[in-house]
Amino acid sequence: MDYLLWLCSLVVPVVLAVEETLMDSRWATTELAWTTFPESGWEEVSGYDDSMSPIRTYQVCNVRQPNQNNWLRTDFIPRKGVLRVYVELKFSVRDCASIPNIPGSCKETFNLFYYESDGDTATDTSPQWRENPYVKVDTIAPDESFSLLEAGRINTKVRSFGPLSKAGFYLAFQDLGACMSLISVRVFFKKCSTTIANFAVFPETATGAEATSLVIAPGACVTNAMEVSVPLKLYCNGDGEWMVPVGSCTCMAGFEPSSDSTQCQACIPGTFKSKFGSASCVLCPANSRTSARGSSVCPCQNGFYRADSDPPESACTTIPSAPRNVISSVNETSLSLEWEEPDDTGGRSDLVYNVPCTRCDDNVDIAPRRLGLRQRKVVVRNLQAHTRYSFEVQAVNGVSGKNPTSPRYSTVNITTNQAAPSAVPTVHLMRSTADTLSLSWLPPEKPNGVILDYEIKYHERGQAMSHTVTSQHSSAKVEGLRAATPYVVQVRARTVAGYGRYSNPMDFSTSLDSDPQKSVQDQLPLIVGSASAGLVVIVALVVIAIVCLKKQRSSSELEYTEKLQQYISPGVKVYIDPFTYEDPNDAVHEFAKEIDISCVKIEEVIGAGEFGEVCRGRLKQAGRREMVVAIKTLKAGYTERQRRDFLAEASIMGQFDHPNVIRLEGVLTRSCPVLIITEFMENGALDSFLRLNDGRFTMTQLVGMLRGIAAGMKYLSDMNYVHRDLAARNILVNSNLVCKVSDFGLSRFLDDTSADPTYTSSLGGKIPIRWTAPEAIAFRKFTSASDVWSYGIVMWEVVSYGERPYWDMSNQDVMTAVEQDYRLPPPMDCPMVLHQLMLECWMKERNLRPKFSRIVNTLDKLLRNAASLKVVTSTYSGDLLRLGGTLPGHNRKSPESSQEIVRQQMSQTLPIRV
The missing domain is CATH 2.60.40.10 (Immunoglobulins)
Incomplete structure (x- = not known):
């Protein structure tokens, strides 16, 4: 729980990423002498880089000869323990169109490969010159090519690969018929530089194996700092930037933060700091001093003291003087003493008085008491008659015990008179x-x-x-x-x-x-009768109270039942928009369960969301088994609007109960930070999960995932609810490949009382263009039909294993293409029936799109008749994106030139309306 308590105050350092080079061909002062195959392929020559500095380069230009397969391999590159490396390539490529009389095999691309090895063991013939055992990184295409009439245009491309596991690797370049020059090759890796955060030092750390990896770096407190929250760690992301601090240190007592908050420096003489923390040193209190550096307390000057309970920040004080003007009054064997407060209280407010007595036995009574008096008066009784007594009236405060001469007092000597008799005991009635x-x-x-x-x-x-x-x-x-x-x-x-x-x-x-x-015994029957009558009255009152309480409870239950009837139609559960509440915080407490902070344990940060970090942890509640959960946190420094929007998502999720909709476990609104607890989905977001498992699932498994998403959306649609942000990134997958709809940040309730239920977003609201229906983009009109359009995009994402819809086209180009009735082509190996269902989801007229109930039924039929999934769509030669057409030679993993081809074909072909 220390993590929860300190999360609100932790600071993430802003540190630029650091790159470290493993190999750079520009450093070569002699021939590179890289290995080539065949000898007639790549040729090493002297050249110039983009700053006209002389360098060694390789070039190849066998475009007039068909079936080219030219390989170039670098020397062995030690990886130095890093898991992921980056390759920066500078090259120029000649435009095939500028070369006359060449066969159609001319290329303007080349391939980048790597080969791992535990040593420099490669030869001219080993490993074999082919894709396996080499691992392909990417096909490299230029941004600009050149012709004979133009100077060579230098292209720069950066690619990365990993994870690496062996001692080093070779880079290899394959030419299949291009006229190009490889000007320079730089191999480097990224790392997070040494930094100080929250007074902890974190060492230089290389990035992880994946671009999305978070590498944990342990930390250690700076000098004169101490741990206040453990463990100390930072996460180094794939871009070489520090993020998500965990744990914290703070300056010890006697030390204060430096001006740049990276060190703990000692307090100068005359100042001190009594506690650990981020506070600064302060001047010594009154009547104290210190001449040492790094003081946590200022000692008192002579004659001044601090009480044991006084904090080090309090001034030093002294003992009070004696009470003044003590007045005594003897009345036979009683004594009254009064006095005035001392001239000097010692500078303290805890002044009290003691009245000790000599020759007083145990029968003597001093009221209200002998020690610790706040008032300045006592009465002494039960003294012996004709006896001499001595009393001291002492003034003491919190430091009186520190001074050996304390306390100071005034003395009173008195002699008692004859005493009157004591009180008569109880009087009795005889008759x-x-x-x-x-x-x-x-x-x-x-x-x-x-x-x-x-x-x-x-x-x-x-x-x-x-x-x-x-x-x-x-x-x-x-x-x-x-x-x-x-x-x-x-x-x-x-x-x-x-x-x-x-x-x-x-x-x-x-x-x-x-x-x-006549005596008391004569009145006994009357007393007994009165008692009996009183008992009867008491019993009657109790019965009446119980009846009234039952009536009150019945009334409350009836009122609650009537309130529920406002929300529940016969046989249908209707979603309630939390933003319709006068105070949206009330919706959280109505729809979400409040969890005690002691039941939650955060174990690991797994990502970052819009409002804060996302963690994996455990939830253990009384009477239930411990379970792994996902924990969303609200970052420190939030506004009340951010807190409301953050908890609104919990108010929405708390109303849903379906196996294909993410389940809310509860909220923590009284903790810092504010938390939302949901079920944990082991495989994370669907888009990244598919990209990591490209080609590993059968088409039946993919359709099963789509069926689960459609079932969840049918449930939401039946509740008159629109999602507005349905995309593969917002679908979570568990270990059993069950897909669940999540992320309700853009979702809104549909008013089904109107003939055409829609949601109109506020102007300027964010809209995910690639997933959004045309009417939602143009008019901000959202319906379940617009969710169906988004579902069609999700289908395309699933079948293409997480490919980006519309590839590298800009949002404006996407809107233009969709408006002119172009549609995404079928992904590679896509069953015809699935692509037909996608096209139905993308009907321009929203009333013609299928309902989610029909989509579920359609997918159920496909799962029962698996043979229909084996009929794959053919490659069309028509327009890209028009009526499901595809780009000739289009490859799902090579979309670089798709945007330009779309523009060309859109300008040449009249759109066909869907």
């Missing part, structure tokens, strides 16, 4: 009549002399006027009272020192009649 109360009591526990008499004070309950009588004994009869009236009675004793304290008030009542024996 009562209609006009008398017979009472008795015990003498005081401390009479403090001879009891002269007792005073009995009584009054009617609720009346202020009281009466008194005296008695020489510990009993008395109070007469002249009113019948059936409650009275409050108190008793106190008197000695020569005066009266003691009254007993606690007691309530007694006179009788209704003159029965002298």
